Amino acid sequence: MRHDLIPSLHDVPADAAPSMVRSMIPATPAARRTVLKGMAVAVATAALVPFDWVISRRAALAVGPTSEWTRTNCRDAYSGGYAEEPSNWGGGPKACFGGWRMGGYPCNSNKRHFEGFRGYHDEGYTSHRVTTCSNRNAWRWTVSGKVYRCSDASTRTVWNDGESYTDLTISVCKL
Structure with missing residues (x-):
């Protein structure tokens, strides 16, 4: 296998058909990075919110005076x-x-x-x-x-x- 035959990330092959998903994302690399950052934040939020629920519930159950x-x-x-x-x-x-x-x-x-x-x-x-x-x-x-x-x-x-x-x-x- 020759490394020089592997297409680069930015070069579109001559016979490539446009992707439906790709057509919805703006062409600039900055816009793609923004979409990926948004997806990463959404995944992190979805993973961490249940932990916050557990911690806040434990705190809520212990809020009353205990002296x-x-x-x-x-x-x-x-x-x-x-x-x-x-x-x-x-x-x-x-x-x-x-x-x-x-x-x-x-x-x-x-x-x-x-x-x-x-x-x-x-x-x-x-x-x-x-x-x-x-x-x-x-x-x-x-x-x-x-x-x-x-x-x-x-x-x-x-x-x-x-x-x-x-x-x-x-x-x-x-x-």
Whole structure:
């Protein structure tokens, strides 16, 4: 094989038929480079956008406050004190105070109140952690030698019939 018989990139063979694709691209080399650059940017964007979605979702799931009152209770934050109340949402001990609903159901894998959406039977819950106990979101509680984290959130509950209610909810998460 002779190298001098290989046509150059810019020389058109005498018997070449025009390409339909080539006829749509302007003849100047700068225009071809612009099209190729655009294609490269599109491919890179298509490859990288899913990574951005994953990273931003992880960040969104961790946006709520995570500061914690580490004493055995939050009594100091309430001048009149308080008494523990029974769990009424997914079970759990009588360990926390306040909240329209409280219990083990709203605990996430980090042992804090979940953030985002969850559905259960005919109810949908959208929760966002809030600070209540001396500007903290959670506090520790000891019941019969077992330690729990009580974490606060504002939760909007929507039922299948469209009725909704928003109030403070508490997760009772065993540590």
